[in-house]
Amino acid sequence: MTKEFHSEPFDEPTLTKLRLYEAYIKSWLPVFMTNSVGVSEIWLFDLFCGPGKDCNGVKGSPLILIDALRVYLNRSSTKNPPQVHVVFNDKKNWKIEQLKAEVESAPTLPQIVSIDYYSTQYETIFPMTATVASRRDTACFIFIDQCGVNAIEDCYLKQLASFPITDWLAFVASSQARRFLKHKSIKFQLQERGEWRDAHRTVADTCRAIIAKPEYYIVPFSIKKGCNVHGLLFGAGHPKGAEIFINACWAEDKNAGEANFDIDGTIKNSSKMLKLIPSKKLDAFENELRHKILKEKISNTLEAYQFALRLGVKASHARQILKIMKTEGLIASAPPLSYSSVVSQGNINPIILRK
Ligand SMILES: C[S@@+](CC[C@H](N)C(=O)[O-])C[C@H]1O[C@@H](n2cnc3c(N)ncnc32)[C@H](O)[C@@H]1O
Incomplete structure (x- = not known):
């Protein structure tokens, strides 16, 4: 029973x-x-x-x-x-x-x-x-x-x-x-x-x-x-x-935002150094977002914001990647990317590639 x-x-x-x-x-x-x-x-x-x-x-x-x-x-x-x-x-x-x-x-x-x-x-x-x-x-x-x-x-x-x-x-x-x-x-x-x-x-x-x-x-x-x-x-x-x-x-779930267990088998945090290794989920997201921006499949902040949500990732994670890409000289700027900016205020900025 x-x-x-x-x-x-x-x-x-x-x-x-x-x-x-x-x-x-x-x-x-x-x-x-x-x-x-x-x-x-x-x-x-x-x-x-x-x-x-x-x-x-x-x-x-x-x-x-x-x-x-x-x-x-x-x-x-x-x-x-x-x-x-x-x-x-x-x-x-x-x-x-x-x-x-x-x-x-x-x-x-x-x-x-x-x-x-x-x-x-x-x-x-x-x-x-x-x-x-x-x-x-x-x-x-x-x-x-x-x-x-x-x-x-x-x-x-x-x-x-x-x-x-x-x-x-x-x-x-x-x-x-x-x-x-x-x-x-x-x-x-x-x-x-x-x-x-x-x-x-x-x-x-x-x-x-x-x-x-x-x-x-x-x-x-x-x-x-x-x-x-x-x-x-x-x-x-x-x-x-x-x-x-x-x-x-x-x-x-601070690791992948997705499970009550180690869903992608991330390396165990046995040392302080390893804490610096980001989660596999965020690594995969970063690779995908970079690829889409560089191939011009994502060309503005609304698209980047929606892409993050569809992958179960926070808008702040996507913004962080834009900032890194700007530092690397790949894009011209890292505009705001949040619900209030891109949806509430309709402040949709282009993501401009530096060619
Ligand atoms: C997992 S429990 C819900 C627990 C509840 N959310 C809580 O936090 O206490 C599922 C409940 O659904 C009821 N239930 C099972 N089959 C049902 C059905 N077909 N229609 C409506 N209620 C159902 C059960 O009696 C049980 O109380």
Whole structure:
């Protein structure tokens, strides 16, 4: 019999997942509450929410969200936030009843927050979620913390990527998809088996192929649990969400910003000198970015910024490479390269080659 997830203490991989979720939510709330022009409502969906705590009282995703909302909405700097709707769903009714009791016993939230509880299957709640997320005046965040892989099968993925102002985060048991390739119980089918350590990256590649929108952001974070490599997958049409998630990933993994283990087998840091050796991920990124600039495939700061995000690398890493290229006399200048410069202010500068 499978163990009940919440009757055991959350293990370290689960805590990693929850830290990334919390970091993302805390940065997402201020952005969407204050910056989204024309957004009249915010909807936050936790479609596999659980009862709120593990058996030791450690908070899970729904209570993390409630705490983050309370902190943000009670800040004196928070001005005129829009209406906030929270939807909690879990197929197990006892978990929803327990969660309701937890939320009711916690300090109350401001009146602009409403919470709806459902106890139904994902396939039943998803169409209702889709109706809300399809609106052009509504910003949504959807958390899909499934135990397997089927909640991101093609029909769901394509819809998630079609919603106008929706960011989503899904847990995917990627090693399961790899192990049971072509098994009929697995509705999310990988394009190829790939390497063991790359199981979650292969899931991300498959999702990109299914969504088939080159401008859409899919950012994976691999989470090793025993001999399995599962992970979180973030999706958004807008660079701000991708940047927030990527920053959270780099805070978690200083080596590659991508995993809770040494995903590219970087040299072990056994001496102080070796700390100077940059990660393989950043080396690869530097080579690619240099190549694209020198071949004029990337010719301005917006393209360089988007390229960094698509590879799960921070804009500051890309800027650093521009500075080095300038010092080497390869380009004329290293213009600002950040969300606020290239997207918010539309300050897109050419990257001029010195020939
Ligand atoms: C990994 S746990 C979620 C943990 C939760 N995010 C937390 O932090 O505590 C997955 C949850 O999904 C629920 N569940 C499993 N299959 C489901 C389905 N098809 N539809 C809705 N809920 C489901 C389970 O009862 C379980 O509570």
